[in-house]
Amino acid sequence: MDLSTADPDAVLDTLDRRLVCALQVDGRAGTGRIAEVLGVSARTVTRRLARMQQAGLLRVVRMPDVEDAAVGALLLRVRVLRGKVDTIAQALADRPDVPFVDVMLGGQEVGAVMLSDAGARDRLLYGQLPATAAVTETTTHAVLHAFSDAGQWQAGYLDDAEVAALAPAAPVPSTAPTSPAAPVPATPTHSATPTYPAADRPREKPPLDELDRGLLARLSVDARQPHAALAVAVGTPESTVRRRLHRLSAAGLLRTHVTVDPRLLGMAVDANLWLDVPPGRLAEVGTALARHPQVHGVFATSGPANLMATLFCADHGGLYRFLTGTLGPLGVDRAETAIVARSVKRAGVPLQRSRTRP
Numbered sequence: 001m002d003l004s005t006a007d008p009d010a011v012l013d014t015l016d017r018r019l020v021c022a023l024q025v026d027g028r029a030g031t032g033r034i035a036e037v038l039g040v041s042a043r044t045v046t047r048r049l050a051r052m053q054q055a056g057l058l059r060v061v062r063m064p065d066v067e068d069a070a071v072g073a074l075l076l077r078v079r080v081l082r083g084k085v086d087t088i089a090q091a092l093a094d095r096p097d098v099p100f101v102d103v104m105l106g107g108q109e110v111g112a113v114m115l116s117d118a119g120a121r122d123r124l125l126y127g128q129l130p131a132t133a134a135v136t137e138t139t140t141h142a143v144l145h146a147f148s149d150a151g152q153w154q155a156g157y158l159d160d161a162e163v164a165a166l167a168p169a170a171p172v173p174s175t176a177p178t179s180p181a182a183p184v185p186a187t188p189t190h191s192a193t194p195t196y197p198a199a200d201r202p203r204e205k206p207p208l209d210e211l212d213r214g215l216l217a218r219l220s221v222d223a224r225q226p227h228a229a230l231a232v233a234v235g236t237p238e239s240t241v242r243r244r245l246h247r248l249s250a251a252g253l254l255r256t257h258v259t260v261d262p263r264l265l266g267m268a269v270d271a272n273l274w275l276d277v278p279p280g281r282l283a284e285v286g287t288a289l290a291r292h293p294q295v296h297g298v299f300a301t302s303g304p305a306n307l308m309a310t311l312f313c314a315d316h317g318g319l320y321r322f323l324t325g326t327l328g329p330l331g332v333d334r335a336e337t338a339i340v341a342r343s344v345k346r347a348g349v350p351l352q353r354s355r356t357r358p
Contacts, residue, residue, distance in 0.1 A: 027256025063151035084134035153296035
């Protein structure tokens with residue numbers, strides 16, 4: 001399924017949004033379990049999810065493990081000539097080692113995340129991009145530490161009890177606090193689920209064999225594939241598949257990402273914040289931002305800024321309130337705000353090419 005075919009006039013009602021949030025808690029949650037927690041029929045859950053998936057509004061994929069993939073990843077800011085942004089953005093999105101690509105407001109900058117080895121990295125940074133006449137400047141930040149990533153964000157249409165009932169067992173205990181229970185908001189302003197900083201995740205990963213890698217590869221395309229379908233695809237008994245997935249899940253390797261246009265969840269503004277933070281307060285500020293319900297990624301980086309945060313807001317007024325009310329008291333020395341005009345690729349999933357954020 002390619003989300004580039006999504007209906008640009010689609011609307012999600014409150015139940016649709018609650019179903020999306022259920023999958024944000026656990027992308028592999030069964031329809032029966034979701035139905036029981038949300039108080040609707042399994043038939044309704046099945047019908048609603050199928051409609052959103054068939055319309056190209058929703059896709060659930062496996063997220064790479066934050067420790068294995070994010071640390072050492074490159075955050076690219078590519079400046080391009082006016083009128084060439086779509087060409088460069090699509091060229092980056094076509095690369096399998098670039099899972100995230102955004103076009104920034106103004107149409108002269110492309111933001112991208114690159115997960116690759118040194119050889120592919122050097123060919124792109126020192127060969128391909130400089131040789132492209134449309135590229136005027138490239139700024140590269142290396143991720144030094146991941147405080148949170150897109151796989152942890154939730155839109156806030158579930159309360160704490162619902163989240164707890166849906167949540168899979170955590171790989172290790174976390175002391176991250178949860179937000180207080182609250183009624184489901186008309187416009188989401190909070191997430192009831194705590195984030196889990198990278199330091200809380202298990203460091204020791206089990207050795208992966210060919211079967212493990214095959215299962216993970218298929219879940220990276222569609223994380224909701226049932227055990228029976230996976231068993232057929234890899235040519236292994238279903239009981240074996242269940243055992244392997246249980247082991248991979250216990251090791252924290254089955255984290256999922258729900259790819260959906262945030263505007264359908266009431267979040268019209270997507271922004272990247274490039275922050276200068278005193279080194280002695282970097283961990284404190286990064287952890288505080290990672291626990292904020294509007295933030296869907298926080299990374300300590302090399303380069304001109306030492307902390308990068310991404311967040312969703314209901315509108316531009318919400319972004320202003322975040323900058324003044326949340327960021328201001330944290331004592332950040334400098335903040336550059338870059339608003340995303342259009343997402344081209346998220347978590348490896350191609351998105352609508354022609355739509356631009358207001």
